Every structure is written in structure tokens, then in C-alpha cells.
Amino acid sequence: MTNGTKEIPTARVRPKEEFNFFQDQRVRSAFYQILTAGIVGWLVWYLISNTAHNLEVRGMNTGFNFITASAGFDTDFKLIDYQPGVGTYGDIFIIGALNTLLISFLSIIVSTILGFTIGVLRLSSNWLVSKVALAYVEIFRNVPLLIQIVFWYIGVFSLLPVVKKSLDLSFGAERVILNNRGLYFATPVPGDLFWMTLVALAVAVIGAIIYRRRARKLQDASGKQTNTLLPSLAAIIVLPLAVYFATGMPLEWDIPTLQGFNYAGGTSVPPSFLALLVALSIYHAAHIAESVRAGILSVNRGQSEAAMSIGLKPGRVMAMVVIPQAMPAIVPPLISNWMNTVKNSSLAIAIGYSDIVSLFMQTALNQAGYAVEMVGMTMAFYMFISLTISFFLNIYNKRVQLVER
Amino acid sequence: MAIVKATKTPERPAPISETSILGWLQKNLFSSVFNSVLTLLTTYIIYLTISGVYVWGFVDATFVAETRRECYDNSLTGACWAGVIDWLDNIFYGRYPREELWRINFGGILLAFWMAPLWITRAKGKVLVGASVVAFYPFLAGYLFSGGDKGLFMQVMVSAAIVAFVINMANAIAGLLKQQSIAQFVISSLGQTNAADKSQRNLLIALVVVGFGVAYLWQSSWTVEFVSWTKWGGLFLTLVISGIGIASALPGGIILALGRRSKLPVLRVLSTGFIEIFRSVPLITVLFMATTMFPLFMPEGFVLNKLVQVIIAVVLFNACYMAETVRAGLQAIPKGQAEGAHTIGLGYWGTMGLIIMPQALKHMIPNIVGSFIGLLKDTTLVSIIGLFDILGMLRSISKDIPWLGLHKEPLIFGAILFFIICFAMSKYSRHLEVKLSAGDRH
Numbered sequence: 001m002t003n004g005t006k007e008i009p010t011a012r013v014r015p016k017e018e019f020n021f022f023q024d025q026r027v028r029s030a031f032y033q034i035l036t037a038g039i040v041g042w043l044v045w046y047l048i049s050n051t052a053h054n055l056e057v058r059g060m061n062t063g064f065n066f067i068t069a070s071a072g073f074d075t076d077f078k079l080i081d082y083q084p085g086v087g088t089y090g091d092i093f094i095i096g097a098l099n100t101l102l103i104s105f106l107s108i109i110v111s112t113i114l115g116f117t118i119g120v121l122r123l124s125s126n127w128l129v130s131k132v133a134l135a136y137v138e139i140f141r142n143v144p145l146l147i148q149i150v151f152w153y154i155g156v157f158s159l160l161p162v163v164k165k166s167l168d169l170s171f172g173a174e175r176v177i178l179n180n181r182g183l184y185f186a187t188p189v190p191g192d193l194f195w196m197t198l199v200a201l202a203v204a205v206i207g208a209i210i211y212r213r214r215a216r217k218l219q220d221a222s223g224k225q226t227n228t229l230l231p232s233l234a235a236i237i238v239l240p241l242a243v244y245f246a247t248g249m250p251l252e253w254d255i256p257t258l259q260g261f262n263y264a265g266g267t268s269v270p271p272s273f274l275a276l277l278v279a280l281s282i283y284h285a286a287h288i289a290e291s292v293r294a295g296i297l298s299v300n301r302g303q304s305e306a307a308m309s310i311g312l313k314p315g316r317v318m319a320m321v322v323i324p325q326a327m328p329a330i331v332p333p334l335i336s337n338w339m340n341t342v343k344n345s346s347l348a349i350a351i352g353y354s355d356i357v358s359l360f361m362q363t364a365l366n367q368a369g370y371a372v373e374m375v376g377m378t379m380a381f382y383m384f385i386s387l388t389i390s391f392f393l394n395i396y397n398k399r400v401q402l403v404e405r
Numbered sequence: 406m407a408i409v410k411a412t413k414t415p416e417r418p419a420p421i422s423e424t425s426i427l428g429w430l431q432k433n434l435f436s437s438v439f440n441s442v443l444t445l446l447t448t449y450i451i452y453l454t455i456s457g458v459y460v461w462g463f464v465d466a467t468f469v470a471e472t473r474r475e476c477y478d479n480s481l482t483g484a485c486w487a488g489v490i491d492w493l494d495n496i497f498y499g500r501y502p503r504e505e506l507w508r509i510n511f512g513g514i515l516l517a518f519w520m521a522p523l524w525i526t527r528a529k530g531k532v533l534v535g536a537s538v539v540a541f542y543p544f545l546a547g548y549l550f551s552g553g554d555k556g557l558f559m560q561v562m563v564s565a566a567i568v569a570f571v572i573n574m575a576n577a578i579a580g581l582l583k584q585q586s587i588a589q590f591v592i593s594s595l596g597q598t599n600a601a602d603k604s605q606r607n608l609l610i611a612l613v614v615v616g617f618g619v620a621y622l623w624q625s626s627w628t629v630e631f632v633s634w635t636k637w638g639g640l641f642l643t644l645v646i647s648g649i650g651i652a653s654a655l656p657g658g659i660i661l662a663l664g665r666r667s668k669l670p671v672l673r674v675l676s677t678g679f680i681e682i683f684r685s686v687p688l689i690t691v692l693f694m695a696t697t698m699f700p701l702f703m704p705e706g707f708v709l710n711k712l713v714q715v716i717i718a719v720v721l722f723n724a725c726y727m728a729e730t731v732r733a734g735l736q737a738i739p740k741g742q743a744e745g746a747h748t749i750g751l752g753y754w755g756t757m758g759l760i761i762m763p764q765a766l767k768h769m770i771p772n773i774v775g776s777f778i779g780l781l782k783d784t785t786l787v788s789i790i791g792l793f794d795i796l797g798m799l800r801s802i803s804k805d806i807p808w809l810g811l812h813k814e815p816l817i818f819g820a821i822l823f824f825i826i827c828f829a830m831s832k833y834s835r836h837l838e839v840k841l842s843a844g845d846r847h
Contacts, residue, residue, distance in 0.1 A: 029668070029669050032669060032672070033669050033670070033671035033672065034671075036669075036671055036672055036675065037671050037675075040675055047702045050701070050702055050703060050704055050705075051698075051701045051702055053705065054700070054701045054703075054705060055701065057705060125433070125436065125440070126433065126434060126436075126440050126443055126444060126447075127433035127434055128433075128434055128443075128444050128447050128448065128451075129443055129444075129447055132447055132450075132451065138828060139824065141827075142778070142782075142823065142824045142827035142828045142831070143782075143820040143823050143824050143827075144782035144783070144785045144796070144820075144823055145782070146785045146786060146788070146789075146796060147785060147796060147799075147816055147819055147820050147823065148820075150796070150800065150816060151813070151816045151817070151820070154803075154812040154813070154816070155812055155813040155816060343686070343687040343688075344687065346687040346689045346690065347687075347689065347786070347789075349689060349789055350788075350789050357687070357689055357690060357693070361690065361693055362693070365697070371697045371698060371701065372698065372701070375690070375693060375694050375697060375698060378690055379682075379686045379690055379694070382685055382686045382687060382690065383682065383685045383686060385685075386684075386685035387685065
């Protein structure tokens with residue numbers, strides 16, 4: 001070593017990162033994002049400009065003026081007042097939306113009750129019963145819903161007796177009548193003082209709830225059990241009835257009666273409504289049954305064994321121990337099933353029930369021809385419903401998770 | 406003095422309640438009064454149902470008749486299967502020309518043979534088999550079904566499909582006989598086993614090119630008659646639409662799912678929006694959008710036929726559902742897997758393609774098959790917008806003059822057909838799940 005000035009390495013300096021334009025992660029990610037945004041943006045612009053051009057060339061109507069324009073066609077099932085020629089396309093939209101919501105709501109209730117029953121039966125200790133439940137689930141899950149709907153409509157509800165030979169479902173009282181034009185049933189028309197009966201009912205229910213709470217508290221504090229079911233039932237039944245009779249029975253019945261060729265009065269629903277209700281309920285019950293079964297099986301077996309060992313009866317084990325714990329596993333698929341029920345109710349179009357798709361997206365569109373707006377409005381309606389439902393589902397999921405930890 | 410029994414106590418038979426049928430009955434059907442009543446009631450209901458269906462569907466049914474009236478003359482209370490039997494060809498093939506039906510059958514058999522190696526344990530290169538089906542079969546089948554004049558593109562694709570099919574078959578046979586892939590078999594039978602990798606590869610490529618040339622020359626010597634898509638129908642059309650849907654929904658779903666889980670915000674927002682829009686509306690609105698709005702989207706003078714519109718709608722719709730299935734599978738994979746893959750130096754695509762995706766897809770097999778079953782069932786919706794798929798055909802029987810008003814029997818026949826297909830698929834997926842998870846069980 002002649003010069004003797006060997007460099008002593010000082011504290012390590014991080015080597016300066018060489019900025020390589022093609023290898024830098026930020027540049028790449030920005031590039032990919034700009035590229036995607038560009039392609040999608042161009043595609044959207046291209047479609048929109050094509051659409052605008054096509055609409056102009058074909059002289060098609062655009063804008064939302066049609067909502068206040070009067071619609072010239074009628075529908076066989078509506079929940080609001082509407083007269084063809086007077087009512088507007090906005091009314092048609094509302095009728096369709098309400099019809100969709102009504103059929104979905106009823107189907108959801110029926111399918112949930114039926115689905116829970118079958119899901120529990122599926123786990124029955126009775127071999128035959130569980131196999132019958134299994135057969136139900138497999139048959140109705142594996143046949144397309146549309147075939148089922150059409151079958152119930154054409155194969156069952158359209159083959160019912162004609163008006164003259166209507167079936168009387170109220171055992172001769174002529175209050176509920178079924179024929180190939182639909183189901184007719186008597187509707188109560190509240191009189192002047194009927195609100196008092198409702199108030200009495202509300203009081204009875206609130207009283208029952210308070211009574212129940214007290215009993216629960218007493219049980220928690222002292223272990224004494226009180227029978228709450230009978231007193232609350234008695235209150236809920238007796239009190240409103242007493243008030244009802246005291247006020248002079250202010251309830252009239254609007255009874256369907258045979259006038260000419262058809263029944264008039266009361267409330268009626270067309271066969272397509274019944275077919276859709278039955279088909280949707282049965283189909284979705286099979287799906288719900290499967291998620292109920294999976295949810296119940298997800299509860300540790302030790303839970304029900306422990307519950308049985310402290311002497312609870314099988315029914316109470318199910319209701320008080322297993323089902324409450326299975327709920328977090330059951331509710332999300334259950335709600336997605338409800339959402340599917342709403343969406344599947346659009347198959348009404350195959351049998352002519354006037355839901356939003358068949359009434360607004362098909363009939364109204366064919367009449368008025370605002371294709372883009374009408375398709376858009378219908379889709380927005382469904383999106384609004386699913387967003388609402390998933391909003392509540394998220395709240396539920398958060399609550400369940402908080403309880404757990 | 407200890408008392409020791411010197412002889413072994415003879416084994417007693419298991420209690421009668423455990424072994425005999427009576428014991429089983431007592432335990433599973435008559436364990437309590439309530440259960441006994443339930444059993445008897447259920448048996449009675451089952452008896453009523455089955456005997457009713459049996460009498461209606463078999464005993465009183467008419468299988469041979471010319472018109473519905475003849476059915477009635479034979480029996481008023483039985484099913485009239487004669488109408489369904491008379492229409493069987495229509496139910497399966499639609500209005501496809503009768504003398505050309507062999508093309509559909511041949512296409513189906515071709516597909517069965519092409520996919521068969523997937524189920525042969527000894528065959529090699531299963532991923533390639535699957536990929537070649539998805540990449541080449543649609544062109545061959547597409548030409549076979551629609552026919553007409555082959556353009557240059559179609560000629561190339563048909564030749565490529567033929568080559569791929571032949572290689573695939575040879576590969577399967579080589580696997581069955583020698584348990585080798587076709588490449589190994591060719592190399593070893595040409596005595597080139599010791600040659601350099603590169604020269605082996607060149608040899609194989611040369612063989613494929615020659616094969617392609619032969620296939621090209623051969624296929625240019627024949628054409629099949631043109632059949633318009635408007636004549637397609639029945640179960641055939643249902644399977645075409647759902648087949649294309651299935652083949653493209655999975656790749657589309659994987660891309661969308663990756664986009665939704667991407668770190669890049671633009672990709673994430675776009676994929677999420679796309680998925681959520683399509684998932685929140687019913688399929689029928691998407692189909693209507695396809696038929697009423699696609700013509701507006703296209704440049705002037707460019708006309709898509711209805712079948713293509715419907716297929717695009719079905720593919721988009723199902724890709725979004727599949728994306729959510731795939732995403733659920735991706736979420737189930739522990740983070741350590743991706744981190745481990747990064748530490749051994751795999752990039753994004755390596756991590757996804759080699760480590761994450763195979764595990765995620767394996768996890769989700771029952772759900773993926775469930776989506777396929779849903780897709781097959783949903784395909785019946787195309788009958789609403791006027792395509793004559795199987796449901797459209799079943800419903801037209803009642804409008805045929807000799808069978809006027811025959812509604813129930815065709816629908817029940819269709820229901821049974823769908824039940825068999827869907828039930829078999831779901832049973833098979835459960836079997837596959839058990840088979841594939843064999844390594845995970847302890």
C-alpha cells in the first residue's frame with residue numbers, strides 16, 4: 001500500500017434508486033389506469049354517440065315528457081286509481097312498481113315460512129319426513145322457475161272451473177271464490193267507530209309486551225316462571241272483540257257477488273297473480289330451506305346436546321338454542337334470496353301479470369317508444385330496491401359481528 | 406380364592422334394535438307417538454301422490470295417437486304423451502332441417518370425445534385439453550351448425566380445430582396405452598429421445614404445421630349446407646346459448662373479480678360498478694335491453710342478429726355473477742399464500758395464476774357448478790323474447806293444430822328433462838368436491 005489512503009467505508013448510504021420509467025411501479029399503475037379509463041371512456045362515448053345518431057335518424061322520441069302524457073291502455077290488476085286515456089305513463093310506472101312490490105312481498109313471506117319449515121323438516125329425526133323434504137328441495141330447485149310459473153298458470157289456474165261453477169273456498173259462505181278468472185274474496189270496510197277497535201288492539205299488544213318483559217325480569221331475578229302466553233293471547237283477543245261489540249260491530253263486508261257473467265265487489269286477483277305467487281313461493285322456499293339447513297348444521301352439535309342435557313325439549317332446543325345461533329349464517333343468504341324473489345317476479349311477463357317489466361318495459365314501451373328512458377327507469381327501479389336491501393343487510397351484518405366479539 | 410373364569414365369554418350378537426330392519430324402523434320412523442303419526446301421515450300422502458301420478462302418467466296415459474282427440478278417445482283422465490313423442494325432434498332440434506340433423510349429433514359426439522380425456526386418469530395434459538376445447542371447438546361447431554360458405558378466417562379456424570382435435574385424440578390414446586403425452590410418444594418412437602430440447606420442439610412444430618396443411622387441404626374440399634340461425638331451436642339452442650355462456654362466463658368472471666380486488670382504484674371502481682349494475686337487475690331486463698337497445702348502440706347499418714344479441718346479454722350477465730363467486734373464493738384464500746408467492750419472486754400474474762386462482766377455483770367448484778346450473782335454467786328466459794329454445798318449443802306444441810291446447814304434458818316433460826340434467830350436474834359437482842379435497846382431509 002503506497003499511498004495509504006484507503007477509503008474507510010462510512011455509514012451505509014442507501015443506494016440511490018435509479019428511476020427507470022418502464023419499471024417504476026407508480027408509472028405502471030398510472031399507465032394501466034389511464035389506459036383502462038381511456039378505453040372504457042371511449043367505448044361509452046362511442047355507444048352514446050351511436051345511440052344519439054340512431055335516435056335522430058329513426059326519428060324516435062327522447063326525453064321524459066312521456067311521464068305526464070296520458071296512456072291509452074288498461075291493465076287488469078292495479079292498486080291505484082287509473083283510467084285509460086286519463087292516467088299517465090307515470091301512473092303506469094307506479095302501477096307496475098307497486099304490482100312488483102306486492103307480489104314480491106307476498107312471495108317473500110310465504111316462501112320464508114315454507115322454507116324454514118322445510119329446512120327444519122330436512123333435519124328431522126324421522127327418516128321419511130327428512131327424505132320427503134329432500135325430494136321437495138331437489139325437485140323444485142332443479143326445474144327452471146319459468147317452467148314452473150308457466151305450469152302453474154296454464155296447467156293449474158287456467159284449468160279451474162268457469163265462473164258459473166266457481167269453487168267456494170269458504171265452505172258455502174260465498175266469501176272466498178275461486179274460478180278461472182281469479183280469486184275473489186270479501187273485503188272488510190271499516191265503519192265509523194272502527195278505529196276504537198284498532199286502538200284496543202294496540203293497547204292489548206303493548207300490554208302483552210310489557211307483561212312479558214316483566215315476567216322475563218322476574219325469571220332472571222328469581223327463577224320463577226310465569227305463563228305469559230295464555231294471558232297475552234286472552235288480552236289480545238278479548239279486548240278488541242269487546243270494544244268491537246261495544247261499539248256496535250262497525251265493520252261491513254264487501255262481498256263478491258255473481259253479476260251477469262262475472263263476480264263483482266270484494267277484492268279480486270287474476271290467475272296470473274296466483275300462479276306467480278305459488279310458483280315464486282315454492283321455488284324460493286326450496287332455496288331458503290337449503291340455507292336454513294346449512295345454517296342449522298353450522299351450529300356446533302355440542303350446543304344442542306348441552307341444551308338437551310339441561311332438560312329442554314327438542315322443540316325448545318331448536319327455538320331457543322340452535323336457531324338463534326344459526327341466524328347469522330342464515331340471514332345473508334336469506335336476504336339474497338329475497339332479492340332474487342324481487343328480481344324473479346319479473347318473469348310475470350311470461351304469463352301476463354302486469355308487473356313493472358311487462359307493463360312498463362314492454363306494453364308502455366311498445367305504445368310510446370321511449371326505449372332508452374323506459375329501459376333505464378325500469379333498471380333504476382330494480383337497482384334502487386337491491387341497493388336498499390343490501391344497505392339493510394350490511395347494517396345487520398355489522399350488528400351481528402359486534403354482538404359476537 | 407379368586408374366582409377366575411377360564412373360558413372366554415362368548416360374544417353376544419348386537420342388540421336387535423341395532424341390526425334388524427325392525428330396529429331401524431323403530432329408531433327412524435316410530436321413535437315416539439308423534440313420529441309414528443307423522444310417518445303414517447307422510448306415507449299416506451306419498452301413496453296418494455305417487456299413485457295419482459302413476460295412474461295419470463302411465464296407466465291411463467296415451468302414448469300412440471295422431472291427434473289430441475284420439476288421446477281423449479283412449480282415456481279422458483290420462484296424460485297424452487303422444488303429442489310430446491310426436492314433437493320430440495322439434496323439442497330437441499327446433500326447426501333445423503331434418504336431413505341435416507346429423508350435424509348437430511355429430512357436433513355433440515365430437516364435443517364428448519374432445520372432453521373425454523378430462524375424465525381419463527392416465528391421459529396427460531388435462532389443462533391443454535380444456536383450453537383447446539374452449540379455444541377451438543366453438544369455431545368447428547359454429548361452422549358445423551350454421552354451414553354455408555367458409556371465409557378464409559373460418560377455413561383457418563376449422564383446420565386448426567381439426568388439428569387440435571386429432572392431436573388431442575392421439576394424446577389420449579398415447580396416454581391410455583403408454584401413459585405418455587403425445588409429444589413424448591412421437592419423440593421416442595422417432596428415436597429422438599436424446600436430442601436437444603430445441604430440436605425436439607422444432608420437430609413437433611414441423612409435424613403440427615404439416616398436419617395443419619393436410620387439414621386445410623382436406624377441409625377445403627367439403628362444405629355443408631347453410632342453415633339460418635332462425636331454424637335453430639329446442640334443447641339444441643338452449644345448450645348452444647348456455648354453452649357459450651358457460652365457456653365465457655368463467656374467464657370473464659375471473660377478469661372482473663381480479664379487477665374488483667385490484668389495488669388500482671380506476672380498475673376497481675369500474676369493475677365494481679359493472680358487476681353491481683348487472684347483478685341488481687333481473688336477466689329479463691338485460692335481455693330486453695339487448696333486443697331493444699343494442700340496435701341503437703351499433704353504428705348505422707350494422708345489424709346484429711337476435712341470437713348474437715341474446716348471447717352477449719347472457720354472457721355479460723353471467724360473467725358478473727361468476728365474478729362474485731370467484732371473488733368469494735379469492736377471499737377464502739389466506740393472505741400468507743400471496744405473501745409466500747411474493748417472497749419466492751412471483752409477480753402479480755404468477756401469484757394469481759399459479760398460487761391463488763387454482764386454490765380459489767377448487768374451493769368454489771360447487772358454487773361454480775351451481776352458477777352453471779343457474780345459467781342453464783335461466784336460458785329458458787330467451788323464449789320470452791321470441792327465440793324458440795326448448796321452452797319455446799314446448800309451448801308451441803299447444804298451438805299445433807293436432808295437439809291444440811296440450812299444455813301440461815310438454816311442460817312436465819321439459820321439467821323432467823331439466824331436472825335430470827341439473828340434478829346430475831349438482832351431484833357430480835359434489836362428487837368432484839370430495840375428490841379434489843381428498844388432500845385436505847386429515
